Amino acid sequence: MLIFEGELLMEYIVHKFGGSSLADEVKIERVVNIIGTTPQSVVVSASGKTTSLLKKSIELALENKDSTKVIAQLTEHHLSLISALCPEDKTLKNTFESDVTHLKQMLTTIALSGICGDALEYFILGFGELWSAQILTGALQHKGINTEFIDASKVLFIDDNHKPVSVDWQRSQQAVDQKFNDRKHKTYIITGFIAQNQEGVRSILGMNCSDYSSAIFAKLLQASKLVIWTDVAGVYSANPQVVKTARQLKQLSYKEALELAYFGASVVHPLTINPMMEMGIPIEIKSSYEPQKQGTEIIRALDKTNLEQYLIKGLTSISNVALMRVQGAGIIGVSGMAAKVFSVLEQSQVSVMMISQSSSEYSICFAIEAKLAKRATKALERHFKAEIERGDIEHIYCETGYAMITAVGDGLRAQPGALARVIKPLADAKINIHAITQGSSERSITVTVKKEDEDLALNLIHQQAKNPPVQEIVIALIGVGGIGAELVNQLKQQQQVLHKQNINLRLVAVMSSTKLLCADDLLLESELLHQLKASDCKADTNALAKYLQSISCAHKVLVDATASVGIARAYVDFLAQGIHVVTPNKYANTQSMDYYRKLRQVARNHNVTFKYETNVCAGLPLISTLETLQKTGDKIHKIQGVFSGTLSYIFNEVNKGKSFVESLMLAYDKGYTEPDPREDLSGMDVARKVVCLAREIGVSLELSDVEVQNLTPENLRSCSKEEFLKKINSHDKELTQQLKVLQGKASALHFVGEVSDIGEAKVSVASLVQNSPFVSLDGADNMVLIYSKRYARSPMVIRGAGAGVEVTAAGVFGDILAISN
Ligand SMILES: Nc1ncnc2c1ncn2[C@@H]1O[C@H](COP(=O)(O)OP(=O)(O)O)[C@@H](O)[C@H]1O
């Protein structure tokens, strides 16, 4: 709060806009609208990537390489902002052009001398903030808003001899009090990042330190609030650019924010927190792209509700980490060895991010920023030269290419199993953990992994954040015919219900025989099939696999809802890439025994599952029952079943007295048969199911080993479908007669498939005695009888609809869900 001459000004806000909020003309216009006409102080970073480009120009000059392209890029960018936002401000244009001239001269000096001291580097890096602050001032003035530009290097005094720099609060306070004397009527636009050092030269607070600048000014101006505007709507449970399911944190305590920022949440710089905590000034983090959206509040006291709901509050990562190890028998029991190592590092200005020492004291392992690795190695080698020569220290090991991931949260404290929950998903995904530490507060756990595993590891640990953990499943669907389309409907219907049970399902790709469509979540689309038709992307299983590879998720599932042999042959490739496969397509399981074994071998090697409950009897729990029976020690002797819904229907009609062809045509008209009914009559579909079941009970059986009765009259087997439909009637008498003979005195007929544990397999019309369970069949139901050691006297019976898109899609859905268990 601020008091002006007896008047109480309720709110004085200091704002900070980061480079992402000032990256182009449209974004700066948004900033102008956010600032509006209320007098306040605004700290700004350089526009977009300006600081990085300035840094690049120095690096090029140091290598005596041409930096004109980089300078031209910077010039063009800023001149276009000036002409768009404050065209009449000729002074600004002249100042900018003279800065560029000076910059070029400085770069020439660097190129000629081959050196660039810290002071010169900091001076050059500071141009970006000077330009952006003047442009924003110009843009506000252009709108008639009373605005003044403040060069922070005239009012903010620091000592930059040590890192982090220290602020001369007293001197800065005096200068600020003098300079900001019209706070009631004016908006001040202040350069972030820069300050004046002890030698009176423009310097910087440190990389990415505009947030820190804004906190310093908020303190000096006794602001009631600091609002940090960036490109995300606050602090998230993890970087939302990497973890798509990261949730926004509405409130954080200063301490939590500090911990998250320290371990790499770049949305707020860690140095920002202390001055605000000390003054009790709340920080709000908001998106300048969506200013109306609620942001994150960083305050002292927290709303304690739902605290136990999360094991992990936030997850951060620092990329480009080097792991170092000082190792050797000579350091065992040598007192103060660790102290020596770390004091050498301190003297070389290398800050250590994580330490782990083995209890045998044989090695000291620590993590540092990769760019400091050479410096640290040299310093340690120099200091321990004698020990290395004597062999007391084997070597100073240093390896770059690591990322350090930290989970932060009160939930981690003294909670049994917390550590296991963080590391188990990484082990499951075969991600190697190279170092691990639990903070002494137990509020944080840090794991170091290879950089290439960073994004996946973040996503996997993030799924453990909630109590109980969330299961993430992404699905790619091939085939959008009856079953595929119905599966999409069922997934859509259940998505929210499952979400409440901590299962997050996303459909990320759909492929037809011609087109491929990929997106974040296609279940949110109302016109999915139209969109697929309109997609520019051609159907391609390799492209689909590549897309799935780009997604970080523990469970990626390919659903093949086609009847294509080609797709079935691609399963091994998907499994080998860590993608589970679920399918009603029988082809994969009925190819050669070699392929059958290979599929399982590859799935085992890559820790993924191949599920196909709907290969036999659609959604009926047959495959899973056989698995459970055998796993629990039962021995299956024989399986018999009416496995074809179509033939079940036809024979039920025949049993009621209808002729064979009459029954067949009835099934055809009702849509129970395949488009060409001969596919049902040939018995091959049933034979494939028998092969599947045989293999499930451990019998090595090829399709050619099955004795198959083909019900299609021989002379109609190779003609066209139309001719078959025309001519089949003429065979009715003979077919019906054959069946009558077969039936003899039996009660009923059915088309039965059977397989025994000694490898006998056949599919044929069977005449059934009165007490056969098959006699009770009705409609198009399937029925399976399992004879086993435990079910010897009377078989286990599974009965129900064994075909139809709804039950089949539901069976596929069940397989998908079983994967997450
Ligand atoms: N936990 C987190 N919550 C929100 N953003 C995060 C988090 N961790 C990392 N980030 C990253 O921080 C970025 C914002 O910081 P930064 O790029 O420095 O913004 P600015 O340019 O506004 O200073 C976001 O775009 C996001 O990628």
Ligand SMILES: N[C@@H](CC(=O)OP(=O)(O)O)C(=O)O
């Ligand atoms: N421009 C400076 C300061 C800064 O903090 O920028 P940003 O707020 O865009 O992260 C840098 O890049 O280091």
